[in-house]
Amino acid sequence: MLRLETPIRIEQIEDLKIGDQVEISGRILCGRDAVLPKLVALLRKKDPLIEKIGLEGAVIFHTAVSPAGIGPTTSNKLEIEDSIPELSAAGVRLHLGKGSLGAETVASLKIHRSVFAVTPPVTALFSHRMLSKQIIAFEEEGMEALFEIQVERLPAIIAAAHGRNIFEK
Amino acid sequence: MKITRNNISDAAKKCLIEAGTTYRRDQFSAYAKAIEAESSGNARWVLEQIVENARIAEREQLPLCDDTGIPHVIAHIGDACILPAGWLSALQDGIAQGLRDMPGRPMAVRGNAVQRVEQSRGLFDDPGALEVAPVLVRPVKGSQFKLTVLLLGGGPEIRARTRRVFHRRSIGNVVDQAAAWISEEIGSLGCTPATIAVGIGRSQVEASALMLEAMTEGSLDVQNELERRITDAVNQSRVGPLGLGGATTALGCFLKIGPTRASGVRIVCARPCCLVEPRRASTVLDSTQP
Numbered sequence: 001m002l003r004l005e006t007p008i009r010i011e012q013i014e015d016l017k018i019g020d021q022v023e024i025s026g027r028i029l030c031g032r033d034a035v036l037p038k039l040v041a042l043l044r045k046k047d048p049l050i051e052k053i054g055l056e057g058a059v060i061f062h063t064a065v066s067p068a069g070i071g072p073t074t075s076n077k078l079e080i081e082d083s084i085p086e087l088s089a090a091g092v093r094l095h096l097g098k099g100s101l102g103a104e105t106v107a108s109l110k111i112h113r114s115v116f117a118v119t120p121p122v123t124a125l126f127s128h129r130m131l132s133k134q135i136i137a138f139e140e141e142g143m144e145a146l147f148e149i150q151v152e153r154l155p156a157i158i159a160a161a162h163g164r165n166i167f168e169k
Numbered sequence: 170m171k172i173t174r175n176n177i178s179d180a181a182k183k184c185l186i187e188a189g190t191t192y193r194r195d196q197f198s199a200y201a202k203a204i205e206a207e208s209s210g211n212a213r214w215v216l217e218q219i220v221e222n223a224r225i226a227e228r229e230q231l232p233l234c235d236d237t238g239i240p241h242v243i244a245h246i247g248d249a250c251i252l253p254a255g256w257l258s259a260l261q262d263g264i265a266q267g268l269r270d271m272p273g274r275p276m277a278v279r280g281n282a283v284q285r286v287e288q289s290r291g292l293f294d295d296p297g298a299l300e301v302a303p304v305l306v307r308p309v310k311g312s313q314f315k316l317t318v319l320l321l322g323g324g325p326e327i328r329a330r331t332r333r334v335f336h337r338r339s340i341g342n343v344v345d346q347a348a349a350w351i352s353e354e355i356g357s358l359g360c361t362p363a364t365i366a367v368g369i370g371r372s373q374v375e376a377s378a379l380m381l382e383a384m385t386e387g388s389l390d391v392q393n394e395l396e397r398r399i400t401d402a403v404n405q406s407r408v409g410p411l412g413l414g415g416a417t418t419a420l421g422c423f424l425k426i427g428p429t430r431a432s433g434v435r436i437v438c439a440r441p442c443c444l445v446e447p448r449r450a451s452t453v454l455d456s457t458q459p
Contacts, residue, residue, distance in 0.1 A: 021211070118411060119218075167412060
């Protein structure tokens with residue numbers, strides 16, 4: 001079991017390989033279908049809010065944050081998967097969700113030295129390990145706003161790294 | 170004892186919370202067997218995380234999954250059971266309160282018919298605003314009112330199928346077709362291992378209702394030959410826990426066969442219930458018990 005503390009450094013990414021079991025601690029951003037395209041739009045127009053959000057070394061968990069807790073949604077939904085290359089280029093080092101990503105996305109992760117990890121929808125366990133949560137942007141999206149959470153030992157498996165995909169047959 | 174509206178509301182609320190936070194013993198036992206049988210380290214690790222999640226959920230009364238599901242209720246009403254006027258609205262009130270107390274994910278969509286489809290006016294903040302699906306009522310003998318609450322998540326719903334199958338005078342043809350549908354879909358479910366629920370009936374509505382009843386009655390500890398046949402076929406896909414590969418794509422199958430039509434076709438509803446499902450809880454109220 002590898003321990004990852006956020007912000008994650010590029011050297012740590014270089015050491016990860018598909019199939020590695022990891023536990024992530026620290027600050028994690030949470031967003032899914034509704035908010036990730038908005039985050040990419042901010043990036044494209046070089047909005048100062050990006051600096052405030054802080055993407056360098058970040059982990060983005062593809063989840064809503066509701067009173068019920070958190071849990072991964074399928075990452076190959078159009079709005080989510082499309083956001084991955086640009087967010088990786090902007091410094092996001094680990095994208096966390098579930099399901100397989102397309103070959104182009106996996107290739108883009110390699111280019112931008114980022115990885116994709118999957119985690120089961122173990123909401124009670126996540127709630128147990130979530131220390132705090134707050135909305136940091138796009139409040140109008142409610143539970144699908146961009147949230148920042150603090151976690152301790154969030155479990156995941158590296159599913160795509162260095163151009164390889166664990167789901168490939 | 171007279172069954173009151175309050176009894177019904179309270180029972181519905183408790184069932185909803187139990188369904189959303191608690192694994193049954195047969196689920197724990199099926200996971201224990203699956204962990205033992207898996208040779209893949211990552212598959213075993215995923216299964217262990219799922220069991221740990223269930224233990225925490227039960228101990229701390231937390232939702233098993235953040236998709237807390239759409240509440241479905243099955244009411245088995247005895248022919249000698251006396252229910253108060255307004256029992257159905259009392260049941261709906263209890264479900265709403267359960268969703269608030271658990272708490273459920275606020276998933277009710279605002280607006281008129283078109284706005285709801287387009288989701289253009291956002292969501293209600295109140296988890297209790299989520300309407301119960303049409304209640305399935307079944308007659309039984311006696312004075313009891315048995316209430317079962319099921320919570321149906323979105324991932325399995327978009328991968329379930331209800332279609333006709335030409336039986337060609339063989340049950341094998343029918344169950345093999347159901348297994349083939351599930352095998353096609355299971356890789357995209359993500360939240361495996363699944364439990365396969367299958368209903369076989371005369372119409373789309375009846376097959377779906379039978380599938381729901383299968384989810385209500387089934388046990389992973391007791392699997393008949395047809396259920397094992399479907400499970401084994403799906404497990405041959407080697408999709409494994411979380412899609413990472415492995416022996417355990419399905420933990421088991423719950424199959425319910427209803428009346429059939431004089432015809433060469435059967436209507437089959439097959440649903441790949443996700444790794445926390447079937448989330449269900451039941452309670453019995455008795456109108457004669459002192």
